[in-house]
Amino acid sequence: MKTVALAVTDGMLHFELALAYEVFGADLTHLADPWYSLVVCGPGPVRAGRFLLEPDHGLDRLPRAGTVIVPGLADVDEDPPADLVQAVRAAHDAGARVASLCTGAFVLAAAGLLDGRRATTHWSHTRALAERHPDVRVDPDVLYVDNGSVLTSAGKAAAMDLCLHLVRLDHGSSVANAVARRLVVPPHRDGGQAQFVTTPVPAPGNHPLADLFPWVIERLDHPLTVEDLARQARMSSRNLTRHFRSVTGTTPLQWLLTQRIRHAQELLETTDDGVDAIAAATGMGTATTLRRHFNRTVGVPPDAYRRTFRSRHHGSGETVGGS
Structure with missing residues (x-):
């Protein structure tokens, strides 16, 4: 079984730390x-908000993990602790996949892991x-x-999106979707969506599109248009687009395409x-259209x-849990 290590230190944000703990x-x-x-790896007992955490191991355990997750730091005005930075760099050098949640990116940047790379x-x-590194x-978007x-x-919510993305990479879309259902969060947000939205993770029933989303998911094999969605939601196309921007951070057509691609991944x-x-089942029409959108998106x-996924999950009977 592959190991996921939470790299902690004093001043970690407890929300991001807790959600990673809950998923993995x-x-x-x-x-x-x-x-x-x-x-959980740290230099000793560490404080996250009002919580005192006793790590399982020291930071020297990080290089033996398959995946290292660095939760956010409450104070980014000061340089992150040198021992944490060195341990994260050593883990990456040893072959671990390293992921930061929220302001944990400052640790990865200090370790030089983001140089020349796109990051958020x-x-x-x-x-x-950007100014410091x-x-x-x-x-930022x-x-x-x-x-x-x-x-x-x-x-916050985007940290959950990344954790579910890691699960999807390791275990496939159906498992990631099941984890999302267990946590009562939507599994459909891509990394490229805007991070500043009015309702980052809409709860069922508390926004104007709550009934529309499941209606669309059940009809992905139909050639749906914006007008079809607006008619079902009983609003104008303009209002529909406005609500989609507010709730999902993207347009109705982009959201719909994302659902079609996600469904195609699960079927594959x-x-x-x-x-x-699969092109017919996902509403893509033809194999050519599916291949074009799938290749561009995935x-x-x-x-x-x-x-790739058959060799990971069916070839040897062993599930990949890290890189």
């Missing part, structure tokens, strides 16, 4: 077996990150950035259906995506 530390072997083995953090700290290509072995997220992972059948063609 809960016993979810009924969803994927083996699940992650979570360890909480929108209110993106300017400070000019070699980092800071993107996204939820998270995946550079392969190095990942960064914006704050869990069925033997051909690309033509970065690989559907056939290559299927081979």
Whole structure:
């Protein structure tokens, strides 16, 4: 079983730390077996807000983890602790996948892991990150950035998005969706969506599109238009677009395309259906259209995506939990 290590120090943000613990530390072997083995690594007892945390191991344990997660720091005006920075750099050098949540990006930047790379953090700290680390290509307008072995997220809800993204990479879309349902959060937010939205993670029933979302998900095989969605929501297309921007940070058509791609990923992972059948089931129409959108969104063609996930999850019978 691959190990996920939480790298902690005094002054960590307890929300980001707790959500990472909930995703990777809960016993979810009924969803994927083996699940992650979570360890908490720090220099000693550390304080996160009003909570006192006793780590399982010292920071020297980080290089033996498959994935290292660095939660946010409450105070980014001071340089992050040197021992934490050195340990995170050593873990990356040893081959660990390193991900930061919120202002944890300042630790990755101090370790030199973001030099020449695109990265993000909480929108209110993106300017400070760019000024302090000019070699980092800071993107203030996204939820998270995946550079392969190095990942960064914006704050709060976006940290959950990145954790679910890691689960999706390791265990597939259906498992990530099941984790999201367990936590009662939507599984459909891509990293490229805007991070500053009125309702980052809308709870069911508390916004004008609450009934529309499940209606669309059940009809992804239909050639839906903005007008179709507006008619179902009983509002004008202009009002629909405004509400979509407020709730999801994106447009109705982009959101719809994201749902189609997500559904295609799940079908590629869990069925033997051909690309033509999957194109029809996801409302893409033709295999050519599916391949174009899938390649542009996911970065690989559907056939290559299927081979990758089949080899990970079906070839040896072993589930990949880190990199």
